Structure formats: C-alpha cells, structure tokens
Amino acid sequence: MSKPIFWLRCETKELERRAALAPIAAKRLIEAGFTVFVERDEQRTFDDSEYEAAGCTLVDHNSWRTAPSSATIIGLKELQESAEPLAHKHIYFGHCYKKQAGWPSILSRFHRGGGTLYDIEFLTDTTGRRVAAFGFHAGFAGAAVGALAFAKQSEGQKLGRLNAFETEVAMVKTVEDALGKKNVKVLVIGALGRCGSGAVELFQRAGVPEDNILKWDMAETAKGGPFNEILDVDIFVNCIYLSRQIPPFITREQLIAAGPQRRLSIIVDVSCDTTNPFNPLPVYSINTTFIEPTVPVDVGASNPPISVVSIDHLPALVPREASEKFSQDLLPSLLDFANTQTSPVWSAAEKIFREKMQEAAVVEGVV
Numbered sequence: 001m002s003k004p005i006f007w008l009r010c011e012t013k014e015l016e017r018r019a020a021l022a023p024i025a026a027k028r029l030i031e032a033g034f035t036v037f038v039e040r041d042e043q044r045t046f047d048d049s050e051y052e053a054a055g056c057t058l059v060d061h062n063s064w065r066t067a068p069s070s071a072t073i074i075g076l077k078e079l080q081e082s083a084e085p086l087a088h089k090h091i092y093f094g095h096c097y098k099k100q101a102g103w104p105s106i107l108s109r110f111h112r113g114g115g116t117l118y119d120i121e122f123l124t125d126t127t128g129r130r131v132a133a134f135g136f137h138a139g140f141a142g143a144a145v146g147a148l149a150f151a152k153q154s155e156g157q158k159l160g161r162l163n164a165f166e167t168e169v170a171m172v173k174t175v176e177d178a179l180g181k182k183n184v185k186v187l188v189i190g191a192l193g194r195c196g197s198g199a200v201e202l203f204q205r206a207g208v209p210e211d212n213i214l215k216w217d218m219a220e221t222a223k224g225g226p227f228n229e230i231l232d233v234d235i236f237v238n239c240i241y242l243s244r245q246i247p248p249f250i251t252r253e254q255l256i257a258a259g260p261q262r263r264l265s266i267i268v269d270v271s272c273d274t275t276n277p278f279n280p281l282p283v284y285s286i287n288t289t290f291i292e293p294t295v296p297v298d299v300g301a302s303n304p305p306i307s308v309v310s311i312d313h314l315p316a317l318v319p320r321e322a323s324e325k326f327s328q329d330l331l332p333s334l335l336d337f338a339n340t341q342t343s344p345v346w347s348a349a350e351k352i353f354r355e356k357m358q359e360a361a362v363v364e365g366v367v
Helices: 023-031 048-053 103-113 135-153 168-179 194-205 228-232 252-261 319-335 344-364
Strands: 005-008 035-039 057-059 071-074 089-092 116-119 186-189 213-216 235-238 266-269 307-309
Touching: 005 023, 023 035, 023 048, 023 319, 035 048, 048 057, 103 116, 103 344, 116 344, 135 168, 135 186, 135 194, 135 235, 135 266, 135 307, 135 319, 168 194, 186 194, 194 213, 228 252
Parallel strands: 005 035, 005 071, 035 057, 071 089, 089 116, 186 213, 186 235, 235 266, 266 307
Antiparallel strands: none
8 A cells, every 4th residue: 555645735824834744754754655745835934945855845835736636735724715625635723613613614615525624633542632732832822922911011002013933942031021020920721731731831931930820720610600710810821622611711791890900911812712602701702813912802991901812823933843843743643644544543533524524514505
C-alpha cells in the first residue's frame, strides 16, 4: 500500500502565522515514506526554505484545489467562505460540530463534493483525550493579552494592535514590564486543563503572586453560576471546554448591579464560544482580533469599564513554539493515517463527521 500524500495549505486568516505541520514533523513523515507538498506562504512562521530542506515539494500559494484527488489537505483554521463542493479529505479545525454560526453550509460542501473532514478538535485517543491541541499556548497567550489589556485600561487607555512574539520568553517579559508593580488578582476557570495550565503559567512567570492567582475547575463550578467571585478579581480567564449547556458564569445584569465597587476589569474568553448558543459568557457577541484585541461590555456610563478579549487564534501570538509542539503531538496519528478505517483516532473522527454531515444535509434540504 502506498503511503498517503499530505498537502499543507497556507492559512488565509489575517495574521495567522501558525502551521499544522512544522518542518521537523514533515521531515519525519517523508522519512516514513509519505509525500508532503507545502504551499508557499510568506505569512507562515516557518520559511519556505525550511520545508524544502526537510524534503517537501513546494507548490503555489493557496493552490490546494488543484491537488491530486488522493492528497489529504491539512491546515488549521477554517477554509475561506464559499459554496464550492469539497472533494478532498481535509484535516483542520472545522468549528462546525456544535452548531456554530454557518455550520450547515460548511458541512454541506463536503456532502455535495464527497469529501471528508477530520476535525482536529475531535481527534481523540481511546480515553477521549485529544491527541493534539493548542490549548496550552491558547491559555498562555490569552492570559498575556488579558494582562496587557488590564495594564492599558488601568491607565485609561485601550490595548492596540498585537504582533506575534518570537518566543514565550519575549511575551513574558513584555507582560512583566507592562504590569510593573500593579497589584493584580486573577481567576482562571478550567485551571486544570491544558488551556488553563497555560494561563496559570503565564501569570506565574510574569510575577503575579501565587496567592493572587485563583485556580478554579469543575469542583469550584459544580454549584452552577453566575459566580459573584468573578467580580472580585481584575482579570478573569475562561478556559473551559464547553460540551453542553451550563448556567452562565457571569451576566451583564450582574455586572451592572455590582456598581462602581466592582473590581473586574478584563474578561478573557480563551474558549471563545462566541456563536455557541450555550456560551457561558453572554456579555459580548463578537470575536476580537489582533488588530482590535478588545471589545467593551455595556455596563452603563456610571460604572467602571469592562473589556472582553475573544480572539479565536491566540496561539498565533507565539506561532513557532506553538506550531512545533502541536505538530509533534499530531505526528503519531499522521504516521498512522494510512489506516484510517482501523485506527481508533481516525475512524472515530470520520464517524462523527458522517453524523454531523447528515444533520447538516437535513438542515440544508439536500437529502
């Protein structure tokens, strides 16, 4: 049996510099007999020459539609909006299995084209744990942006455009300098998971006293929200994995009722379930961006401001380290991709795709 062909597509989302496949992982695949095509991309954190040195074949930018039908297209973020049917196998974060905005139209493209989506979020091992995720760096970067936004807001300013950092160390130093001697108190919900542990580590490395870092997980939230404790910290970071409807952690009415004595200043929604009908932070409705990192919450003119950070690709702020860690974790499953029908990871991912695609087809009226 011939080894599969992987085609690493460019990322078209603005300022998205990460890659699903780092050069070192691509080299491992090639050594194992795989063929790896890589689209040229000036935005990507890795230079094209690094992939070429690893043995990859470079192809034109954003040319995956012309890839051989046997190629599997691998990427990170969503494809550009289109009604075009999708015939290839695709590996990426689809963000369309939890009834997010536009989910039926995304999946119906696969239904009409005969393609398959292996959603990275749903690549899990036999214990149900995701085989690869950007969770740690999402939490790490989210906490950093929250701290930078807090520093600016405490001085009556708004956080401006964000640019990627070369390393985690550079990010930590920037946060440390911005906070200075400010007495910051933070709350991380979901602190025991990958994402939450990243947020906690950022605050620790930036010098926030351990007693000022409140770490909540399922035990602390079991009673159900809203939680008034959130009002008593400067920065609240939401890092939960939302799989079902839960009571909201905080509400706009609660924020308004707290009045001028409220301490809460910045909400960081790393989970970013903005369009999910079960979003536990129903105080905002749009994703923010690297260009406009925060959005204000309407809490009334007489109350101190609250801003929300809701960037859905936070690990792109440390693109190289995040990409290398992610592709290292994904590599064992990619090496087993020739066995999609028998591999627990790939067969389970295809099963849920078939179920969700059928739901979408009914909604779209194509069955």
